[in-house]
Amino acid sequence: MKINLNVTKSNTISAFLAGVLVHGTQVGMGVLGFQRIIAKEAGHDAWISVILAGLITHVTVWIIIKTLQKYPSADLYGIQEDVYGRWLGTGISLLYLTYFFISAGVILRNYIEVVQTWVFPNLPTWILSGIILFLVYYTIVGGIRVVAGYTFFSIAVTIWLLCDLYFPLQYAHWEYLFPIMDSSLENLFNGMLAMSLTSVGFEVIYVVYPFVENKDRVNKSTQWAVLVTYLAYLLIMLVSLVFFSQGQLMRTIWATLNLHKMVYLPVLERFELVVISLWLIVILPNIMLYLWCSARGLKRLFGFNLRTSLNWIMPLIYITSLTVFTRLEMNMINDWYGTTSMYVAFLYPYFLYIMVLLKQRTQPAKSTSKGESA
């Protein structure tokens, strides 16, 4: 495997779209119910935890881009092989691509759970999972440009949902927020850690990076993407904190959906049903990108065709998604995944950056001319 990649011009995306991809992958299932998990730790100061998590994410994404910029056009799999050598590199890359795969699976299962809880209790998992995975496959086969286009479309048609927060705000109790800084720093920190499930997604830039056309602007666009994500999270968190009392919030699994319940229009009630349906458009880019990253890994590590890799991955994730989980098990999986993703997405980039620095001190980066085609 060559470390650097030559991507044909017809397969590249702009730096703006790289930012769109980062934002699109960050916003997903987590945002529907992150309030309870964080408020459990940080109480009514949960919004401070959101800001803290935002700052950490900004730094982490910056480090990731720094790492990538040490190479002309490499992705995570290439860098790991360069840093750790052939065998260890392949092993760690395998773990990382499994993480991508599991991320897609967790998102898929969570969405199916929401649909089955709120809209169609009797809808079998195999139908829903099949439909979602068909849409995912159909889009991924179009290439990274189509995936990026879909992500852009997804953001464009769902961003207005933020405006609906106006309805719960009519019943806001602003005194719920006071006193500010009531929780200890440790609690705030724990709250920040609990954000990880909602924050991750930016690590796809590790794999997308070689496909970006103007790489010098990636830093800026990804920082903007993270900023937009966290502004939205902060807004949702604040509205939730002033709308629910702490007691209510502890008993609300999907607080964001409950906020949308407050929307009353002359021709429409129970707005959360619309939100859940539209949320399909929000989570599809997540699953697409994670599976794409995972399939890219198989291609890079073992030289499979991307199509062949997908033909392996799609049935696998379909079968995995059919496993029956109870609410309790789902909670456990989410907690476990949250912890794992914290290590994989938040801590590992720093380690990798140090390793790249150490490696390049002894031996400078290889030039692009030796890259293999994507």
Place this chain on the structure above:
Amino acid sequence: MDRESARNWFTHTSDLVTEHIDEPEDRVRLFYLSTMADAKVVYSELIPKLREICLEESGVEEIARHLGASSSNRVFDEGEAIERLLSGHIVIQVEDSSYGLSFPSDGTVGRSIQAPEIETVVLGPQIAFVEELNVNICIIRKYMSTPRLFHERLSVGKRIPMNVSILYLSGTADEENVNTVRQRIDDLELDTTLDSTILAQHIADNEKSLFPTLQQTERPDRVIHGLRQGQIAILVEGSPFALLGPTTLLQFFQSPDDYYLRWSLATFNRLMRIFAMILSLMLTPIYVAALTYHYEMIPADLLLSLAQSRSRVPFPPLWEAILMELIIELLREAGARLPTKVGQTIGIVGGIVIGQAIVQAGFTSNILIIIVALGALSSFIAPSYMIGSTIRVVRFPMILLAGVLGALGIVVGFSFLASHLLRQTSLGRPYMYPIYPVRFSDWKDGFIRAPLSSLSERLKFFNPKRISRFDRDKAKEKKDIDE
């Protein structure tokens, strides 16, 4: 063509006229097809002129000189002579000479130029293409006289060649697009009757997609506008529709009218068309989804009137909706096939008999009739007939999805539609431009139609060599009030 088949052709062509001019020697003969050539040229020009000279002694050179023939009038073998005869030439053959002479004449009949009937506009030029390729190119050249307008003629089909013309503005159109078109037409191996609509299917990027990827228009002004923007026009002999490419989905919702009206009106119209398309796609599915699964989403007052109107209907909403949509489609198809004289009957049958009676019989609810009619009306707003038909067909899977999965089904349908559209290309260029790839600068002649003075640049989509259309600063230069 070999000798044998040439002889065969001469014996089996009954509209072939042979004139023996210098009997009894019978050295000079004149041939023409009475159906293709102009007999007037033969009898009032050629034959009198031929009789002026002494035919018995003169060879072909002398005749040629006398008739004022040049090198292009010479034919050297029978195959060539037949080809010329077929295109309306008059051929003169002199015995024992190395070549014959042919003179062009045109006695064919064709439709005269008329006003457009399919893409009508209120303001603007009222001229449409006809079936004759040369007339169509004449119209374009007439309104766009510039040496930069390049015209390439290609022939399609191995056994029965058809003339196809490619027109583009050199220096504006992207060379790569021209090559793509040329390549795709050259690669065709067909044996069909060719119309531009058929050619469009053959050279389209994705033949299986429901969505048209080349514009078809009968309006010369639309073609000229496209050429100026850097599009490539393809015209086919025998077809009154020109093809324009590359194109985008958004362009199917634009009408030449948009430029003839003032910008605010045009913008309003454009936005309304896009709104109508979404309405047409969404209305019936929403009705089906809401009444099948999500009646709790409908506020009590509205639910009451809905329930009342549906109280006598024995079918589930999905069947009710499909029935109504099918009836509308039947009416439309019947209206399209009927001769115009009896066409009005359809309106009466559809509007009064079916519309009134179906509600009284308790087959559908009143509200559904309103919804279906609105949806159908919206789909007819599309300025391009092609995209209107596409939307009408796409509605059916949407209704089915809504009937199976409710609101989620509608979202699944839209997701698929979005992915599908994002994957489409027109002559290799992205179909969803300028929505994706995002080019906000091109939105001002996309979703909206900004004032003409601000449209100083060509759309970047066509990759034109010259971006600038005029100097914006110069056009906007204003004098101070007291100057």
